[in-house]
Amino acid sequence: MKYLLTFLLLLYVGASFAQAPTYSNLDYVGNGNSKQMLDLYIPPGLTRPAPIIIYIHGGGWQNGSKGGALRFCDTLLAHGYIIADINYRLSGDSIFPAQIYDCKAAVRWLKAHPVQYNIDTCKVAVTGSSAGGHLASLVGTSGGVDSLEDFGLGSRGATSKVHAVISFYGPSDFSQMDANIPRTPPDSCTDPMIHNSPNSAETRLLGCQFSDCPDRVRKASPITYIDGTDPPFKIYHGTFDCTVPPQQSMLLDSVLNAAGVYTSLSLSQHVGHGFRPDAQQQQEMLAFLNAHLTGCGSTGVDDGEKSEAPYRFGLLQNYPNPFNPGTVISWQLSRKLSGSYVTLKVYNVLGVEVAVLVNEKKEPGTYSVNFSGANLASGTYFYRLQAGAFVQTKKFVLLK
Numbered sequence: 001m002k003y004l005l006t007f008l009l010l011l012y013v014g015a016s017f018a019q020a021p022t023y024s025n026l027d028y029v030g031n032g033n034s035k036q037m038l039d040l041y042i043p044p045g046l047t048r049p050a051p052i053i054i055y056i057h058g059g060g061w062q063n064g065s066k067g068g069a070l071r072f073c074d075t076l077l078a079h080g081y082i083i084a085d086i087n088y089r090l091s092g093d094s095i096f097p098a099q100i101y102d103c104k105a106a107v108r109w110l111k112a113h114p115v116q117y118n119i120d121t122c123k124v125a126v127t128g129s130s131a132g133g134h135l136a137s138l139v140g141t142s143g144g145v146d147s148l149e150d151f152g153l154g155s156r157g158a159t160s161k162v163h164a165v166i167s168f169y170g171p172s173d174f175s176q177m178d179a180n181i182p183r184t185p186p187d188s189c190t191d192p193m194i195h196n197s198p199n200s201a202e203t204r205l206l207g208c209q210f211s212d213c214p215d216r217v218r219k220a221s222p223i224t225y226i227d228g229t230d231p232p233f234k235i236y237h238g239t240f241d242c243t244v245p246p247q248q249s250m251l252l253d254s255v256l257n258a259a260g261v262y263t264s265l266s267l268s269q270h271v272g273h274g275f276r277p278d279a280q281q282q283q284e285m286l287a288f289l290n291a292h293l294t295g296c297g298s299t300g301v302d303d304g305e306k307s308e309a310p311y312r313f314g315l316l317q318n319y320p321n322p323f324n325p326g327t328v329i330s331w332q333l334s335r336k337l338s339g340s341y342v343t344l345k346v347y348n349v350l351g352v353e354v355a356v357l358v359n360e361k362k363e364p365g366t367y368s369v370n371f372s373g374a375n376l377a378s379g380t381y382f383y384r385l386q387a388g389a390f391v392q393t394k395k396f397v398l399l400k
Contacts, residue, residue: 019041019070019077021039021040021041021085022040022041022042023039023040023042023117024039025037025038025039026038026039026040028086028105028106028109028110028154029102029105029109029153029154030154033089034087035087035088035089035090035093035102036087036088036089036102036105036106036153037066037086037087038066038084038085038086038087038106038109038110039066039067039069039084039085040082040083040084040085040117041069041070041073041077041082041083041084041085042082042117042118043077043078043080043081043082046080046082046118047118048118049114049118049119049120049121050080050081050082050118050119050120050123051080051081051082051120051123051124051125051289051293052081052082052083052084052110052119052120052123052124052125053073053076053081053082053083053084053124053125053126053127053166053289054084054086054103054106054107054110054124054125054126054127054136054162055068055069055072055073055083055084055085055086055126055127055128055132056086056088056103056126056127056128056132056133056135056136056139057069057085057086057087057128057129057131057132058128058129058130058131058132058133058274059090059130059131059132060091060130060131060201061090061091061096061099061131061201061202061204061205062090062091062092062201062204062205063090064090064131064132065087066085066086066087067085068085069083069084069085070083071276072127072129072168072276072277072282073127073282073285074282075279075282075283075285075286076282076285076286076289079286081289082117082118082119084106084110086102086103086106087102088102088103088106088135089102091201091204091205092204095204095205095206095207096205096206096207096216096219096220097147097148097150097219097220099135099205100135100138100139100142100148100220101148101149101150101153102153103126103135103136103138103139103160104139104148104149104150104160105150105153105154105155105160106154107124107126107139107158107160107161107162108154108155108156108157108158108159108160109154109155110124111124111155111157111158111159112154112155112157112158120295121158122163122293122295122296123163123293123295124162124163125162125163125164125165125166125289125293126139126140126162126164126165126166127165127166127167127168127285128167128168128170129168129169129170129274130168130169130170130243130244130273130274131170131171131201132168132170133167133168133169133170133171134167134170134171134172134222135170136165136166136167136170137165137167137170137172137222137233137252138220138222138225139160139162139165140162140164140165140222140230140231140233141222141223141224141225141226141230142222142225143159143160143161143162143229143230143231144159144161144229145225147219148219161231162231163231163292163293164231164232164233164234164288164289164292164293165231165232165233165234166233166234166235166236166285166288166289167233167234167235167236167249167252168236168237168275168277169236169237169238169241169243169244169246169248169249169273169274169275170222170244170248170249171202171221171222171244171248172221172222172223172248172249172251172252172255173221173222173223173248173251173252173368174195174202174206174210174217174220174221175210175214175217175218175221175368176247176248176251176328176368176370177195177196177202177210177244177245177248178192178194178195178196179245179247179326179328179370180245180246180247180320180326180328181242181245182239182240182241182242182245182246186240186270187239187240187270189240189242191242192242192243192245193242193243195210196209196210196211197209205220206220218365222252223251223252223255223330223366223368224365224366225365225366226255226256226259226261226332226366227259227332228259228260228261230256230259230261231261231292232261232262232263232288232292233252233253233256233261233262233263233264234263234264234266234284234285234288235249235252235253235263235264235265235266236249236266236268236277236281237249237250237265237266237267237268238267238268238270238271238272238273238275239267239268239269239270239271240270240271240272241271241272241273242272242273243272243273243274244273246267247319247328249265249267250265250319251319251328251330251368253265254316254317254319254330255316255330255332255366258314258316258330258332259332262292264288266281266284314331314332314392315329315331315383315385315392315393315394316329316330316331316332317394317396318330318371318383318394318396321396321397322396322397322398322399323373323396323397323398323399324373324398324399324400325372325373325374325398325400326370326371326372326373326374327370327371327373327396328368328369328370328371329344329357329368329369329371329383330366330367330368330369331344331366331367331368331385332365332366332367333362333363333364333365333366333367333387340361340362340387340388341360341361341387341388342358342359342360342361342362342385342386342387343356343358343359343384343385343386344356344357344358344359344369344383344384344385344386345357345383345384346371346381346382346383346384347381347382347383347384348376348379348381348382349379349380349381349382354376354381355371357369357371357383362387371383373398373400376398377398377400378398378399378400379397379398380395380396380397380398381395381396381397381398382394382395382396383396
């Protein structure tokens with residue numbers, strides 16, 4: 001009950017603003033379900049196609065509704081951006097992937113109505129906070145992934161690929177949600193939210209506890225789908241976030257960067273979960289979108305359609321490094337190595353194996369694993385990834 005109340009307090013159930021939507025309750029699926037409708041805010045006097053940013057609300061995937069977009073996007077509206085504020089099915093009605101199905105259906109519907117609403121379909125961005133940040137990130141990294149689309153919902157004449165993502169304190173890898181909780185004063189989480197538990201918001205979303213359904217956890221995690229074709233990301237997180245650890249955004253930033261995707265992470269020092277962007281951050285958002293929503297003509301990309309490059313493969317630098325006692329090791333597996341037997345092992349400076357972290361066949365994708373040096377002495381260690389003929393080794397340092 002405590003955690004449910006926390007979500008209710010942090011994430012809004014709706015709000016009223018001085019400016020009402022230009023269009024309210026547009027049915028992006030066509031079945032009359034209020035959970036599948038959106039509002040549009042159109043800049044006054046708009047006469048030509050304009051960029052659009054789609055806001056996805058938070059609420060732990062179980063609460064909340066549209067109505068809060070201008071808390072994050074009023075500066076963008078004032079500078080000529082169309083704002084879409086969407087509802088989606090909540091976990092009390094439908095478990096994952098219903099939520100991402102709806103978000104992608106909304107993107108497709110908006111792209112299918114460019115003339116009616118003056119939408120520039122070459123300049124489509126998505127943003128969200130908390131659970132909405134997770135869904136926005138997943139929209140961004142999973143462009144072209146048909147298993148996360150329900151083409152029976154809404155329009156089929158456009159893709160759900162977007163051209164930029166702004167994420168606020170959203171989860172990126174569910175398997176690590178209980179790792180790296182802030183513990184250093186003044187950002188000490190003395191009573192953090194536990195996510196791998198029977199009654200957590202994530203368990204209700206997935207319909208299972210993390211430890212019981214690793215494949216579903218991987219499917220719902222944005223980092224699973226990262227590759228070099230992803231759109232640019234701007235990421236915000238507070239260092240004193242006891243609901244979604246800031247490490248979730250650090251990991252997202254790290255894996256995007258390793259894949260060659262533009263990414264910019266802004267950490268708000270000593271700030272907790274649920275904050276809204278201040279004036280400076282809204283100006284940063286505007287500058288980011290102006291810089292990266294360059295349009296189809298200048299990029300050669302038509303409506304987000306990019307040939308899907310194979311996953312890059314390689315071993316990423318662990319984070320944090322140096323570490324005490326835990327750290328996260330991530331790697332990417334190429335489609336060319338599909339079904340390869342993968343080993344990830346840790347060695348000391350004498351070449352003695354001290355830990356086996358992975359020893360199984362893996363499908364293409366991005367993976368992460370936690371490593372604890374609690375039982376090891378301080379010093380330099382090496383971790384080695386082998387997948388088929390591919391071998392890579394990196395160094396890390398345990399400081400106690």
